[in-house]
Amino acid sequence: MGDIYDLFFELSNESRVDIIRMIHENPLKLSRIAKELDLPVQEISRQLARLVKVKLVTKNTEGAYLVTSQGRNMLRLIPGFMFLSKNSEYFEKNALDRLPSMFMSRIGELLESTQLNEIMSTFVCVERLMQESEEFFWYMTDQNLVSANAYVIGAEALNRGVLIKCIEPVNYSPPEELTRKVSDDVREVFGECRKKGSIVDRVLPSIDIILYMNEKEVGVLGFPSINGSFDYLGFTSNDTLFIKWCMDLHEYYWALGKPRDKFYIKK
Numbered sequence: 001m002g003d004i005y006d007l008f009f010e011l012s013n014e015s016r017v018d019i020i021r022m023i024h025e026n027p028l029k030l031s032r033i034a035k036e037l038d039l040p041v042q043e044i045s046r047q048l049a050r051l052v053k054v055k056l057v058t059k060n061t062e063g064a065y066l067v068t069s070q071g072r073n074m075l076r077l078i079p080g081f082m083f084l085s086k087n088s089e090y091f092e093k094n095a096l097d098r099l100p101s102m103f104m105s106r107i108g109e110l111l112e113s114t115q116l117n118e119i120m121s122t123f124v125c126v127e128r129l130m131q132e133s134e135e136f137f138w139y140m141t142d143q144n145l146v147s148a149n150a151y152v153i154g155a156e157a158l159n160r161g162v163l164i165k166c167i168e169p170v171n172y173s174p175p176e177e178l179t180r181k182v183s184d185d186v187r188e189v190f191g192e193c194r195k196k197g198s199i200v201d202r203v204l205p206s207i208d209i210i211l212y213m214n215e216k217e218v219g220v221l222g223f224p225s226i227n228g229s230f231d232y233l234g235f236t237s238n239d240t241l242f243i244k245w246c247m248d249l250h251e252y253y254w255a256l257g258k259p260r261d262k263f264y265i266k267k
Contacts, residue, residue: 010054011074015039016047020056020067020075027064079108087235090115094223094231098208103249110221112239122220122232126212127153129219133162137214138250140167142207142230144174145220148181155189162214164199167250167257169207194263202257209253210234211246218246 010016018037022028028036034044048065051057056071067075084091084107096104116122126145130137130153137157144150158164173179193199210222210230221242222234237243 006054007056007074010050010056011078013047015043016051017078019044019047019051019065020071023057023065024067024072024075027060027062027066029064033065077108079111080106081108083107083111083113086111087115090233094225094233096223098224100252103245103252106245109241109245110235110237111241113218113221113235113237113242116220116222116233116236119232122222122234123147125219125236126150129212129214129217130154130157132216133157133214134160135215136163136165137212138165138247139212140207140250140253141210141212142169143172144178145210145212145232148178151182151186151190155186158189158193158198161198164193165202165250165254166200167202167204167207167253168260170203170205171262172203190263201260201263202254203260204253204257209249211250213243213246213250216243218242221246 015037019033022033022036030041030045030048033048034041037044048057051071052059052065055068056074057065058068059065096107099107116125123145126139127147127150130150137154154164190199208224210220210232212219213221217236217238219236220232220234221236222230222232225231235242
């Protein structure tokens with residue numbers, strides 16, 4: 001364990017991490033690194049010596065410093081720690097325990113995101129996302145975070161060729177006072193599109209994560225609270241890495257789900 005503690009200690013210094021990032025792509029000599037970071041040569045020399053000692057950085061025959069293979073490995077892990085640190089207040093109340101390990105190891109891909117701190121922001125974001133969908137609208141939720149008007153928006157999306165893929169709990173249906181407001185015209189669209197396969201549903205025994213997204217943006221990615229329930233707060237982003245992470249997550253749960261055989265919006 002001593003080696004691990006040494007690595008964490010060396011990566012706990014901002015200047016040392018800045019050095020690793022700077023020479024990650026292009027080897028640089030000591031004087032150039034000091035100039036770029038606006039720090040004394042003596043200080044940079046000291047920090048480089050520490051990084052060389054733990055084998056994160058090495059020096060080539062031309063006297064330039066470059067990142068080792070191990071250094072590149074560690075650099076790839078830093079965004080994950082940054083994401084968790086940046087959102088520490090959220091993760092004091094919300095847990096990643098139910099996140100599959102393969103996605104936990106990629107958690108750094110969520111770094112470029114913004115927190116949704118109000119439930120109304122989540123509701124507004126979900127409906128806007130559906131309106132702006134051009135290719136697909138995917139979601140996974142324990143209950144629909146939409147108004148009756150969202151079914152009209154959904155029908156419009158289906159009519160313009162958007163693919164809707166939803167994952168919900170087994171036997172879930174929204175409140176009757178919501179579904180009774182759905183018009184016959186909208187029900188007709190949903191029924192016909194289900195026949196064509198442009199809206200498909202799957203169910204799971206329980207929902208681990210809340211997710212609403214289209215091809216351009218993730219409207220909300222929400223993790224369960226410590227007690228296991230959802231507060232419908234989370235993260236939004238249009239970053240490509242964030243979107244890819246969420247697409248892979250949705251596909252992971254999609255493969256685990258079973259087709260829905262009872263529909264609450266039908267003709």
